[in-house]
Amino acid sequence: MNQPTIQPTNQPTNPKIRIEHVSYTYDDKTVLRDVTLAVPAHAVTVFLGPAGSGKSTLLRLINRLNDVLDHTRLDGRIFLDDQDIYARGVAVSDLRRRVGMVFALPLPLPGTIRENILYGPRLAGLRDRGRQEEIVVRCLTQAALWDEVKDRLDSPAVSMSGGQQQRLCIARSLALEPEVLLLDEPTSGLDPISTSKVEESLFELKQQYTIIIVPHSVQQAARVADHAAFFLTGELVEYRPGRELFTAPRDRRTEDYITGRFG
Amino acid sequence: MNTSSRIRLSEFAVEALVRVAGFSTIGFVLLIFLFLLREGIPVFLQVPLDNLFGTRWYPTFDFFGTLPLILGSLLITFSAIVIALPLGVAAAVFVREVAPNWAREILKPMIEVLAGIPSVVLGFFGMSLVAPLIRTTLGVPTGLTAFTGALILAYMALPTLISVAEDALDSVPKSYRDASLAMGATQWQTIWRVVVPAARSGILTAVMLGMGRAIGETMAVMMVTGNAARMPTTLDSLFRPVRTMTATVAAEMGEVAQGSTHYHALFGIGIILFLITFLINLAAASAIFQKRRRGGLR
Ligand SMILES: Nc1ncnc2c1ncn2[C@@H]1O[C@H](COP(=O)(O)OP(=O)(O)O)[C@@H](O)[C@H]1O
Ligand SMILES: [Mg+2]
Numbered sequence: 001m002n003q004p005t006i007q008p009t010n011q012p013t014n015p016k017i018r019i020e021h022v023s024y025t026y027d028d029k030t031v032l033r034d035v036t037l038a039v040p041a042h043a044v045t046v047f048l049g050p051a052g053s054g055k056s057t058l059l060r061l062i063n064r065l066n067d068v069l070d071h072t073r074l075d076g077r078i079f080l081d082d083q084d085i086y087a088r089g090v091a092v093s094d095l096r097r098r099v100g101m102v103f104a105l106p107l108p109l110p111g112t113i114r115e116n117i118l119y120g121p122r123l124a125g126l127r128d129r130g131r132q133e134e135i136v137v138r139c140l141t142q143a144a145l146w147d148e149v150k151d152r153l154d155s156p157a158v159s160m161s162g163g164q165q166q167r168l169c170i171a172r173s174l175a176l177e178p179e180v181l182l183l184d185e186p187t188s189g190l191d192p193i194s195t196s197k198v199e200e201s202l203f204e205l206k207q208q209y210t211i212i213i214v215p216h217s218v219q220q221a222a223r224v225a226d227h228a229a230f231f232l233t234g235e236l237v238e239y240r241p242g243r244e245l246f247t248a249p250r251d252r253r254t255e256d257y258i259t260g261r262f263g
Numbered sequence: 264m265n266t267s268s269r270i271r272l273s274e275f276a277v278e279a280l281v282r283v284a285g286f287s288t289i290g291f292v293l294l295i296f297l298f299l300l301r302e303g304i305p306v307f308l309q310v311p312l313d314n315l316f317g318t319r320w321y322p323t324f325d326f327f328g329t330l331p332l333i334l335g336s337l338l339i340t341f342s343a344i345v346i347a348l349p350l351g352v353a354a355a356v357f358v359r360e361v362a363p364n365w366a367r368e369i370l371k372p373m374i375e376v377l378a379g380i381p382s383v384v385l386g387f388f389g390m391s392l393v394a395p396l397i398r399t400t401l402g403v404p405t406g407l408t409a410f411t412g413a414l415i416l417a418y419m420a421l422p423t424l425i426s427v428a429e430d431a432l433d434s435v436p437k438s439y440r441d442a443s444l445a446m447g448a449t450q451w452q453t454i455w456r457v458v459v460p461a462a463r464s465g466i467l468t469a470v471m472l473g474m475g476r477a478i479g480e481t482m483a484v485m486m487v488t489g490n491a492a493r494m495p496t497t498l499d500s501l502f503r504p505v506r507t508m509t510a511t512v513a514a515e516m517g518e519v520a521q522g523s524t525h526y527h528a529l530f531g532i533g534i535i536l537f538l539i540t541f542l543i544n545l546a547a548a549s550a551i552f553q554k555r556r557r558g559g560l561r
Contacts, residue, residue, distance in 0.1 A: 065441055093448070094447070096447040097446070100445065101441075109461075110461050111460075119446060124447065173445070176447060
């Protein structure tokens with residue numbers, strides 16, 4: 001059953017993240033099976049697949065969010081810039097500052113818009129007012145939100161619309177100047193207009209960041225992907241440049257999925 | 264009689280029963296309230312207000328100043344909350360966020376048991392252990408002080424405070440924790456800056472419930488506070504004896520002549536106590552209500 005994964009022909013020479021033979025188990029349930037892939041820098045890589053195929057789990061492993069769970073088992077290794085992130089002595093907080101994450105549900109933290117943006121930098125010890133102001137402007141601009149909220153930075157974050165809240169969450173992750181941005185179905189709760197705003201901001205962001213996104217539809221995946229990985233029940237089925245995978249899938253299962261025959 | 268009409272009849276009977284039970288509860292509450300008013304109102308008519316809210320409570324000499332009693336109750340209630348709040352929140356955080364599963368399984372029922380300790384037992388514990396300890400360590404003339412009462416009350420308020428605060432922490436969605444952790448926050452930073460603030464309306468409810476319980480508490484307080492009806496207005500009042508509203512009613516009701524001014528005065532204290540408790544509950548309810556309306560956090 002373990003067909004060899006079809007790897008991208010243009011294997012990036014200098015990958016940002018390398019996932020090597022990763023298997024993962026919750027309790028007794030194996031949700032990732034021997035996954036190996038390399039994520040290129042400054043590009044958008046999509047993790048595609050039906051619900052339950054382990055995409056979120058893999059994202060959470062990349063910034064070690066699953067560390068708090070009991071009864072789990074991780075095999076294999078994950079490298080960020082050739083550094084094994086699960087190696088002894090890696091400071092998890094530092095890793096998470098380098099690898100930002102945005103979740104499916106927009107989740108403003110308690111407090112104002114400004115406080116949300118500055119949550120991470122303040123934790124990291126930033127006190128300087130001028131620098132804080134710079135960060136707020138930069139991040140909100142990058143997340144295509146500045147024009148909409150510049151006059152009410154001190155109003156509660158929960159007073160924004162859902163689409164704005166989600167862009168705030170993206171802005172909040174950018175505040176730490178991460179190198180990698182993980183987005184787990186970031187537009188699943190958004191209307192089409194907010195969705196396209198978020199997608200547009202991805203094009204801007206990839207100049208500077210390495211982006212992995214779990215899209216909420218195949219269409220979205222096709223729109224944003226530079227590289228696409230197709231997962232099925234914990235296996236990486238096919239991983240190639242986005243245009244190739246969506247126009248000429250090599251694996252039958254990939255084809256069935258992207259043409260909507262299952263999942 | 265066929266089955267369907269029998270079902271309809273039993274349906275009707277059950278509904279009637281439930282309705283009677285419901286309305287009679289409301290009826291009893293109203294009756295108690297009316298009784299309290301009937302027995303208490305006369306004192307507000309018979310005794311001039313400057314006497315009634317004066318600083319001296321000597322019913323035998325017609326001094327019915329309730330101020331020392333009100334202040335006494337407030338002093339130990341607020342002190343108790345000041346002691347119990349940090350302890351309770353810390354305990355709730357420990358039980359909910361930090362303790363490993365097996366410890367939580369042991370701690371939770373133990374906290375429930377704490378809530379069930381009769382107040383007379385706590386009073387006894389306060390009298391025979393806490394009071395002597397306070398007398399010797401602080402070098403005060405008697406260990407039966409407002410502070411002793413506050414300690415015991417804090418202890419009594421803790422179980423409720425912990426359970427309610429813990430529920431509030433529990434209802435903070437897990438995704439908040441993820442969001443904070445994902446930004447490089449440590450577990451502690453996440454707890455203090457995200458989880459506890461997100462749960463603050465629930466924690467406020469816990470405090471109000473604890474206060475409601477503390478201000479109405481009688482037996483333990485009567486046993487450990489010394490019951491001297493002095494104005495707690497000096498700086499050292501916390502470490503001197505005080506007397507509360509509840510202790511006064513409990514201690515004097517047995518000896519008072521029914522229908523006398525003193526008798527009505529004790530019911531008057533009951534009315535004041537009722538009003539204070541009502542206001543506290545109202546404050547708690549409106550705080551929660553505002554939170555809801557602002558569409559904020561759960
Ligand atoms: N915390 C968890 N505990 C146990 N099982 C989990 C947990 N999170 C996810 N799973 C299981 O792992 C499988 C993969 O889930 P997930 O990674 O969320 O997939 P996807 O994001 O592709 O839908 C699912 O079957 C899910 O039920
Ligand atoms: Mg998912």
